[in-house]
Amino acid sequence: MITGPQMRAARTLLGIDQKTLAELSGLSVPTIQRMEASSGNVRGVVDSLTKVIAALELAGIELIGEGAPSSSGGRGVRLTSPPRKN
Secondary structure (H helix, E strand, O other): OOEHHHHHHHHHHHOOOHHHHHHHHOOOHHHHHHHHOOOOEOOOOHHHHHHHHHHHHHOOOOOOOOOOOOOOOOOOOOOOOOOOOO
């Protein structure tokens, strides 16, 4: 699974725009826009999701699931829940 915010963050880390991600994944720009607009898990055609994930991974992005360790041990960024205020 991938979330809309993960997709946007991955693009930012790569320094690419939605058009470039669409080209890399073989999808249309409106499809990428719809996916990124999701606040939670991206829903859609499994084939489209697979294409986006494969394109991001080929470009060097490692998608890390919630609570999962990074497999490569390289530098990275992980979003955690904000600390609770007392």
